[in-house]
Amino acid sequence: MQESIIKLVGISKVFPGVVANDNINLEIRRGEIHAIVGENGAGKSTLMKIIYGLYQPTAGEIYINGRLMNVANPQIAIKNGIGMVHQHFMLVPSFTAAENVVLGSEPRKNTVFMDFEEAVIITKALSEKYGLYVDPYQKVEDLSVGIQQRIEILKVLYRGADILILDEPTAVLTPQETQELFAIMRRLVKDMGKTIIIITHKLQEVLEVSHRVSVMRRGKLVGTMDTKDATEQILAEMMVGKEVVFDKFHANQNKGKTLMEVKNLVVRDNRGFIAVDGISFSVAAGEILGVAGVEGNGQTELVEALTGLRKVEEGSILVNGKDMANRSPSEFRKMGISHIPEDRLKTGLAPEASVNENLLMGYQHKKPYESFGMKLNKKAIYQKTAQLIKQFDIRTPSGQTKVKSLSGGNMQKLVVAREFSFNSPILIISQPTRGLDIGAIEFIHRQIIEMRDAGRAILLISADLDEIFRLSDRIVTIYEGKLTGEFMTADVTKQAIGLYMTGKNLSTAG
Amino acid sequence: MKKTIAVLLILMLIGGLVLTGCGKTDDAQKQQEEVPAEPGDEEKEPLKVALVLSGGLGDRSFYDSSHEGFERAKKELGIEGSVLECKNDPSLYQDQLIQASENAQAVVVVGFEFFDVIQEVAPEYPEVNYIYLDNVVEGFDNITCITYLENEGTFLAGALAAMLTQETSIEGINEEKIIGMVGGVDLPVIRNFQVGYEAGAKYIDEEVRVETIYAGDFEDPAKGKECALALYAKGADIVFHAAGKTGEGVFEAAKEAKAYAIGVDTDQRYINPDVIVASMIKGVGLSVFETIEKIIDGTFEPGKVIYYGINEGGVDIGYGTPDMKQIVPDEIKEKVEEIKAKVKSGEIQVPTAK
Amino acid sequence: MKKIKLSQDLEYIFSLALSIVLALIIGALIILANGKSPLTAYASLINGSLGSPYKMATTLAKTVPLILTGLATAVAFSSGIFNIGGEGQLYLGAFAAAYVGFTFTNLPGLIGIPLALIFAALAGGFYALIPALLKVKYGIDEVITTIMFNSIAILFTGYLANYPFASSVGKMGATEMIAPAYKLLRLVARSKLHTGIFFTAVIALAIYYLMEKTSVGYDFKMIGTNLIFAKYGGINAERNMVIAMIISGVLCGIAGAFEVLGNHYRFLQAISPGYAFDGMLVSLIVKNKVVGVILMSIFFGILKTGSIAMEFETAIPSELVLVIQAIIILFIAGEKGFAQILRRIHAKEGVRGDV
Structure with a gap:
């Protein structure tokens, strides 16, 4: 447990004009789950990319298994048992899940051609072994972000990594999926002697899953401590250098008239399957309606339909009494609807x-x-x-x-x-803080609340239940394209929502 | 995704350019090696002649044929000279012609495409003699035009093909009375080829059908092959081509279809004597040589239009060298000679394309 | 610490310059391998393209169609619609201009020339509109349709020039000559450089203004850089793509018109040796930037004109410049690699200054 598997001595990384890592000394011990926390831009990802060979440090030494190594490229890192799951996925969209899992070290038929059948078998076996379900035949471009990440993790496992670096792995997972992932992480460490480095912003997760935790701020390592000695408050202070308040926001004071009303909306996904199956709801000025659900249950298609980016099969979207179904995005914007999309790189920017x-x-x-x-x-x-x-x-x-x-x-x-x-009077906000640090989350949350208090009608779609609970006045749960329940936030528990999200109460919720 | 496709397309394009570039480079180098400056007559300043081509060397047809005459003049008449190719790029016609005019006393201009350009350039260089092949420009003192009565030659080719297609005893000749022609580009000159060819065939037998396809290109053997294959598929067993380099594809197709072809411009039998039964020879080389010869011995009369037909030995039918196996039976050859005599005597009037 | 910040544009210009230098060096090696002197060759190339007013004019004359088709590519490609059909649009534009020129022979130049240009622009623009509509209405890939449309236009105009509108003189697959009033003034004796170059400069300025200073250009570029984002942001991508395509077609049509009005004075069956494809290369090399298109067109013009002189004087085949162009493009395709090397060098320098 005390033996160090990776040791970084005096690592610095300078980009033109920016010091990303400043004299970092860090020790990762064999068989531990080591959490690294820090604000975005604190240098965590850079540090991990140095370990993984994607960046060369401008100064300092890296020891792997006690040997001084020059990790000139990821191939060397992989050879030394280091695997990385990136925050922005590195998958080939037009390939199937199985092809992506084996990409780079494909099973071969007659040494030349890729053995697709074998790839599928491998993928199935892996996903069963680690409890990360994927459909090996589906193309990655048709899959939700959550599933794509599972493939990333499977890919690293397939390459037989001893040390797994997970960059924001839970940002896109549901609470249940997160718990499953944690179970896998624990099993990997305990039963298979692997070592895991996890980068995250979610302090509860750090406390829950890690053995030790290191905190970075502005390129420097602030400190490393045993997790059992840490609290959320302590870590947060180390991270942002100031006290962070994690209170729930006050509920809305004056709900206004209904601004958006959706009736029996039916929308198909890219493959032509029904993704949104007869959804109805309304949002009023001055309230935040949270849509809670496991990733891939129609949220993406719902949001796209509500902003003019996707065709509506049936139903209506009434904005100020006018049906906007199948209007263009620019018409939606003219009607006063702003949209923060779930995928900022693909859609929002x-x-x-x-x-x-x-x-x-x-x-x-x-x-x-x-x-x-x-x-x-x-x-x-x-x-x-x-x-x-x-x-x-x-x-x-x-x-x-x-x-x-x-x-x-x-x-x-x-x-x-x-x-x-x-x-805009209506805001449709999807996954607003995915992969962000505490400071940014706090900032964005406050902006959202400010908007609500200014009388905007807000539809909030998030895979992060904490976020939904923190911001929403009202919550609806979505499962397989249907709304399975509607609650006032004050009257419901996370556990109950979790059940509705997974469809278990579908029959009773009707 | 789209961008990738676009980039790929471009790269393929470049690849093509590089490849053709290399191919042509080789040819050009060969030409160069073949052209060691032959020391001319010691006493006399050698005549400086430039050969300007609208296309490029290596077509084993029209341009190469003119180049042959030019080379012969170099060897036998001791002229000095260089070749300027425009490679079918209209933006180069004027540049190359000016380049040539600046550096030579006589310029052989090969290609109907120079029609406007030569009229613009020639008056600027009154002391230079222009010998213009393949088109007619009148009213310039220093432009002499050589034009070929291709229709007379193709009349013979058409007659030959029409007779041969009925010799079903020859392997590869089918029952149907169909013969074919592949034209390079649908142009007046090429249509003149076509008209003669059709008339010759009808002269032998009204029932013989002539199928003609235009490849739309003088430089693309692949297209030529496609066109010829289509003709063979229609039942043609002999295909004549008037398509420059594109015609090489016709020979390919003949080989594949186990049928026959007739070459053009030069005696092309040597390319593949098994399928090329004969060639309609256009005496381009001869006319170039003879004109240069006239300039040197002082009998040249500038500003005229010279016609090269059967009478002048400007067009003819060639059957290759004697060592080649002859596919055309002697009776047919004799008949062709008879027709030739009738054209000479004026008994047969070969129609011209409009 | 000294701040070293290299803008990405600058980085690109540097790697482009590097590519050109490397390509010229490889070209020199090829010349050397053929037993010739690269210095003599390049000297005759430069002298042949810039050595006298006539040569400079000839070089500039070559750049006119390149600039226009290059700009056409730049507008379309940076708007995310891939107009590979410039050649066909150019042919139609050329024919339209010639048609006006040999039909309305009584018009004075001041009316006739603009009329011919308008007809050419309309022909080119309309011909680009069809594939654009097919794309936005039915999702038919414009790369495929425009390539096919090239053949249609080239063969169709070839037919027109050979049959209904064939020249009465000089059997050569061309239409009648345009009336004298339509002929654009030649600027330098014997060269084909004509007043169209001024018009081309004005067009280039206008396109620069459009792409860099207007909301239309902004919309175009956003569509080109991220279509989903543009749609999400409320830009009518379909309409803008169609407009960009029309502009592209209009530019190609005008390029064709200049070939007729300024260069050949009639429509020729094979009037373009592939200007639109050359323009596309030019534009892609400079990442569809207007200023870059102009500079690169001049560079290509120098290479083309100079190579002819080089071939004549040193017997080095003019195809060498095609090889050089191809090498530049190959290097540019590897431009990311150059940029990375550059960044690495700078990163290292940064450390030295810092530590």
């Missing part, structure tokens, strides 16, 4: 474009940003973007910086800044 360009979306045809029907007014635009960058604390070198080089938290702040700045 143009990663290759600049911060300014991303903030401009939606303003480009409005005065004073545009004149004479097409001329863009630089001055007005820059004023607006500078103000948004400041107001929403988007940390970027400049407005010209490409969005892809920002951290996840700052990307999300950018999306929130833009969408909230329209002052």
Whole structure:
């Protein structure tokens, strides 16, 4: 238990203009679950990428199993038993789950051709062994984010990693799935002698699953301690350097009139199957309606239908009494609906474009940003973007910086800044804090509550039950495209919601 | 995804460019090796001649044929000269012609495509003699045109094909009285080939059907092959081509279909004597050589239009070298000679394309 | 610590320059392998393309169609719609301009030339509109349709030039000559450089303004960089793609018109040696940036004109420049690699300054 499997001595990593890691000394012991926590941009991911060979440290030494190693590339890391599950998935969308699992070391037929059958068998065996169910035949592009992550984990396990680095593994999992993952992690450590490094923001998870925890802040390692000596409060303070309040927000004071009403909505998914199966609900001004559900139960399609991005088969979406079903996204926007999408990189942003360009979306045809029907007014635009960058604390070198080089938290702040700045009466918010650090979560949560208090009607879709409970005034549960229950937040427990989310009360909820 | 496709497409395109580039480079180098500056007459300044081609060398047909005459003139007449190819790029016609005019006393201009350009350039260089092949420009003192009565030659080819398609005793000749032709591009010159060919066939037998397909390209053997295969599939057993390099595909197709082909411009039998029964020879090389010869010995009369038909030995039928196995029976050859004599004497009037 | 921040554009320009230099070096090696002097060859290439007013004019004349088709590609590609049909649009535009030129022979140039250009633009734009509509209405891949449309246009105009509108003189697969009033003024004796180059400059400026300074250009670019994001943000992607495609077609049509009005004075059956494809290469090399298209077109023009002189003077085949162009493109495809090397160098320098 005390033997060190990875030892980092004086690791520093400097990017042009940024010190990402500053003289880090860290020891990972064999057979432990070691949590690394820290705000986004604290340097956790960079540090892990150095261990995994994706980055070269600018200074310092890495010892693996006591030997000084030059981890020049991931192949070397893999050979030394290190596997990594990335926060942004590294899957090939057009390949099936099984193909992705074995990608890079495919089973071969006659040494040349990939043995697809064997890949499927391997994948099935792996997913049974570790309790991570995937359909080996499905294409990754058709799968939800949650399932994609399972494939990532399976992939690492398939390569026989001894040391697993999990970058935000639970961000997309449901509570039940998280518990299952933790069970797997414990089993891997206890029964199979593996070592796990987990990067996370969720402090309860740290306390629940890890043996030791290291906290990073602004590129430095603040400290490492045994988890049994830690509390949420202590860790949070180490992370953000200030006291964080984890209170629930006050409930809404004055609910206004209904702004959006959805009736018997039916929507198909990309494969043509019914994904949203006759859903009805309404949202009023000044309230947050939380949609709780396990990832992949129709939330994605529901949100897309409600924002004009997906075709509606049946039913209506009444906004101020007007049916908006099958209208274009721009018409939805004109009706005063803003949307924070679940996948910021795919939908919410143009990663290759600049911060300014991303903030401009939606303003480009409005005065004073545009004149004479097409001329863009630089001055007005820059004023607006500078103000948004400041107001929403988007940390970027400049407005010209490409969005892809920002951290996840700052990307999300950018999306929130833009969408909230329209002052739309209706906000559809999907997974607003996935993969973000405590500071950013807190910031975004406060923004959402502020919007509610300003009288906006908010639909909140989140896989994070804590988030749903913390923000929502009312909660509906979704399971296999149907709503299975509706509750006032004050009157219900997480356990009860968890059951409705998994469909167990479907018959009684009717 | 789309971008990847686009990039791939581009790369394929480039690949193609590189490949064709390399191929042509080889040819050009060969040409170069074959052209060691032959020391001319010591006493006389050698005449400087430039050969400007609208297409490129290596077609084993029209351009190569003109180049042969040019090379012969170099060897036998001791002229100095260089070849300028435009590779069918219309933006180069004027550049190359000016380049040639700057550096030569006589410029042989090969390709009907130079019609406008030569009229623009020639007046700028009044001291240069232009010999313009394959088209007619009138009213310029320093432009001499050589035009070929292709229709007379193809008349013979058509007659030959029409007779041969009825010789069912020859292996590969079917019962049907169908013969084919692959044209390069649907152009007046090529239509002139077609008209003569059809007339020759009808002269032998009204019932013989002539099927013609235009490949739309002078440089693409793959298209030529497709066209010829289509003709053979229709029942044609002999296919004539007037398609430059594209015609090489016709020979390929003939081999594949176990049928026959007739070559064009030069005696092409050597390319594959098993399927190429004969060639309609256009005396391009001869006319180039003869004209240069006239300039040198001072009998040249500039500003004229010279016609090369059967009479002038400008067009003919060739059966390859004697060592080749002859597929065309002697009776047919004799008959062709008879027809040739009738055309010469004016007894047969070969129609011209409009 | 000294802050080293290299903008990504600068990084790109650097790797592009590196690619060009490397390609020229490889070209030099090929020349050397053929037993010739690379210095002499390149000297004659430069002299042949820039050595006199006539040569410079010839080089510039070559850039006109490249710039126009390059811009056409830039507009379409950066809007996420892939117009591979520039060649067909160019042919139709060229024919339309010629048609006006040999039909309305009584018009003065001041009316006739704009009319011919408008017809050419309409022809090109309309011909681009069809595949664009097929794409947005029925999801038919525009890459495939535009490629096929090329053949249709080239063969159709070939038919027109050979049969209904065939020239009465000089059997050659061309239409009648346009009336003298339509002929664009030539700027330098013997060269084909014509006043169309000024018009091209104006168009380039307009496209630059459109793409960089207007909300239309912004919409285009957002669609091109992330279609889902653009739709999500309320941009009418379908309509904008169609507009971008029309602009692209119009530019190709005008490129064709200039070939007729300024260069050949009639429509020729094979009027373009593949200008649209060259323009596409030009635009892709510079990542569809307007300024880049202009500079790269001039570079390509130099290579093309210079290579002819080089071939004549040193007997090095002009195809060498095709090899050089191909190598540049191969390197550009590996541009990410260069950029990475560059970043690494800078990262190391950063450390040295820091530690």
